[in-house]
Amino acid sequence: xxxxxxxxxxxxxxxxLGTTEEVRAEVAAILAGARRHNAAAGLTGALLHEGATFTxxxxxxxxxxxxxxxRISADLRHTEFExxxxxxxxxxxxxxxxxxxxxxxxxxxxxxxxxxxxxDAANGVLRRMAAILGRQQAAPG
Ligand SMILES: Cc1cc2nc3c(=O)[nH]c(=O)nc-3n(C[C@H](O)[C@H](O)[C@H](O)COP(=O)(O)O)c2cc1C
Numbered sequence: 001x002x003x004x005x006x007x008x009x010x011x012x013x014x015x016x017l018g019t020t021e022e023v024r025a026e027v028a029a030i031l032a033g034a035r036r037h038n039a040a041a042g043l044t045g046a047l048l049h050e051g052a053t054f055t056x057x058x059x060x061x062x063x064x065x066x067x068x069x070x071r072i073s074a075d076l077r078h079t080e081f082e083x084x085x086x087x088x089x090x091x092x093x094x095x096x097x098x099x100x101x102x103x104x105x106x107x108x109x110x111x112x113x114x115x116x117x118x119x120d121a122a123n124g125v126l127r128r129m130a131a132i133l134g135r136q137q138a139a140p141g
Pocket of ligand 1: 030033034035037038047054056058068071072073074075077078099
């Protein structure tokens with residue numbers, strides 16, 4: 001039988017200093033390292049960089065996910081780390097890539113905090129990330 005799968009979802013504030021270009025370059029460096037590591041650890045997920053906020057979902061087996069969580073949450077390139085979900089899941093919702101990069105064309109109303117409890121908020125964020133990922137995959141080029 002397959003090992004149980006877990007999902008981590010958090011939000012944080014970008015703490016990278018510099019020009020827009022410098023921030024972009026640092027995010028690209030984060031992505032390159034993260035993809036290498038996640039691929040080796042059997043983790044998949046997506047990172048949304050939107051203004052001053054990172055939102056990341058990561059899925060995989062517990063030891064690999066906990067190890068990544070410890071490193072990511074200690075990374076000084078972001079602050080105000082806010083864990084939104086760390087839960088057992090029946091299957092991967094973001095299984096396509098080691099770390100997809102989500103770059104929404106525009107801020108939409110769904111990105112604003114919705115009223116409701118923490119589980120509602122986490123599910124709303126996950127739905128929005130899946131929608132952005134779907135739009136990116138559908139886009140030509
Ligand atoms: C917003 C953000 C997301 C990150 N996501 C991941 C990730 O998914 N996987 C990962 O291994 N490292 C991720 N990192 C990087 C880790 O915090 C850490 O810097 C890195 O794993 C260290 O690897 P290295 O020693 O190979 O450079 C992320 C960092 C930030 C700031």
